[in-house]
Amino acid sequence: MKNQLISCLMLIATLVANVGLAQPSPSLVCADKDIKCARKALKNHAAGRNDTWRAALSLPIAERIGPAPASLVEFIVLDNIANEYPDRPTAATMDENLVADVKAALAELPPKLRDIFDRRLVGLYFVNGLGGTGYTDYVYDKNRNPVAAFIIFDAAVLAQKTANEWATWKENTPFKPDPVYRLQARIENDSNDNRKNAIQYILLHELGHVFSVGKRIHPPWNIEPKDVDQQAVYPFFNVSWKPDRAQNRYTTNFEEVLPQRRNTVYYFGAKLAAYDMLPTYQNLVQTNFPSLYAATHPGDDFAESFASYVHVVMMKRPWEIEISFGQEVVFTLGPCWGESRCAKKQVVLERLLYDAGAF
Numbered sequence: 001m002k003n004q005l006i007s008c009l010m011l012i013a014t015l016v017a018n019v020g021l022a023q024p025s026p027s028l029v030c031a032d033k034d035i036k037c038a039r040k041a042l043k044n045h046a047a048g049r050n051d052t053w054r055a056a057l058s059l060p061i062a063e064r065i066g067p068a069p070a071s072l073v074e075f076i077v078l079d080n081i082a083n084e085y086p087d088r089p090t091a092a093t094m095d096e097n098l099v100a101d102v103k104a105a106l107a108e109l110p111p112k113l114r115d116i117f118d119r120r121l122v123g124l125y126f127v128n129g130l131g132g133t134g135y136t137d138y139v140y141d142k143n144r145n146p147v148a149a150f151i152i153f154d155a156a157v158l159a160q161k162t163a164n165e166w167a168t169w170k171e172n173t174p175f176k177p178d179p180v181y182r183l184q185a186r187i188e189n190d191s192n193d194n195r196k197n198a199i200q201y202i203l204l205h206e207l208g209h210v211f212s213v214g215k216r217i218h219p220p221w222n223i224e225p226k227d228v229d230q231q232a233v234y235p236f237f238n239v240s241w242k243p244d245r246a247q248n249r250y251t252t253n254f255e256e257v258l259p260q261r262r263n264t265v266y267y268f269g270a271k272l273a274a275y276d277m278l279p280t281y282q283n284l285v286q287t288n289f290p291s292l293y294a295a296t297h298p299g300d301d302f303a304e305s306f307a308s309y310v311h312v313v314m315m316k317r318p319w320e321i322e323i324s325f326g327q328e329v330v331f332t333l334g335p336c337w338g339e340s341r342c343a344k345k346q347v348v349l350e351r352l353l354y355d356a357g358a359f
């Protein structure tokens with residue numbers, strides 16, 4: 001889910017050869033700012049076709065990790081041109097320690113949950129200069145139905161932070177910096193507060209997007225809100241969201257309860273003032289969003305719900321947001337699972353996980 005979530009390692013060249021996409025970097029098929037050409041080239045691009053990834057899918061998931069193959073780098077660059085993003089990513093040179101952390105993060109997930117992704121995740125691929133932490137996008141069958149997905153990460157961004165540093169950084173991005181108001185996020189105990197666990201939480205969010213592929217969870221992200229099928233039922237989406245077809249955007253059942261939602265922008269420049277932290281979070285607990293990021297888009301609502309449910313309920317890890325004013329803690333938010341505010345969403349989520357064989 002790129003547009004909403006540009007938030008949303010290496011092995012060696014032999015691995016890339018194994019996945020069948022190793023080739024010299026091709027010269028780009030479009031001029032650097034030719035949006036029309038880029039849009040055309042993206043349609044039915046090899047990176048978005050399931051048959052391109054057949055060799056990758058035959059490998060164990062832990063071996064579908066590496067620098068982005070040339071075809072995928074071209075796809076991302078074209079996508080950035082098409083969306084007028086300035087970044088022009090390149091394939092990453094992988095750090096072995098980072099690869100080891102990604103593999104360990106994946107290996108520690110509950111096995112039944114990990115198995116769900118065996119046929120749905122074509123790989124975890126790394127670039128430099130992505131313009132965000134990572135994102136997930138669809139891979140289609142020959143009838144243009146989404147059937148799988150790839151996850152792209154920026155190797156340099158992923159290499160930097162421990163779990164609590166990363167979560168604190170991310171959750172501060174919607175708010176302008178201020179010396180008095182402070183927001184701290186805690187997703188690991190001190191003894192587990194390391195980079196591997198930051199990667200694991202980031203990975204869980206992206207796996208939430210992969211989980212949704214081809215399922216009636218929320219409208220697919222390649223469809224505009226104005227084009228969402230009037231008859232379609234999306235049990236997860238319908239708990240919180242509705243398409244505003246006239247405005248071609250998604251809206252929620254909580255627009256009056258959480259008016260700050262419209263100005264909640266992660267990563268790309270804060271729109272909310274630091275003094276908005278407390279009222280925003282006080283309002284958030286009147287909704288059924290598990291995190292503030294979940295309130296930004298239906299796809300991210302599901303990805304955040306999936307990540308926090310697996311992390312907190314299935315893996316018994318902490319999740320807490322703490323807001324301080326000076327030295328005084330003025331607000332604390334815990335996980336929404338088990339809380340009445342998220343009960344309906346939890347039922348839908350647990351049903352989806354159960355049906356997929358996660359338990």
Ligand SMILES: [Zn+2]
Pocket residue numbers: 001005007008205206209299300303
């Ligand atoms: Zn996301």
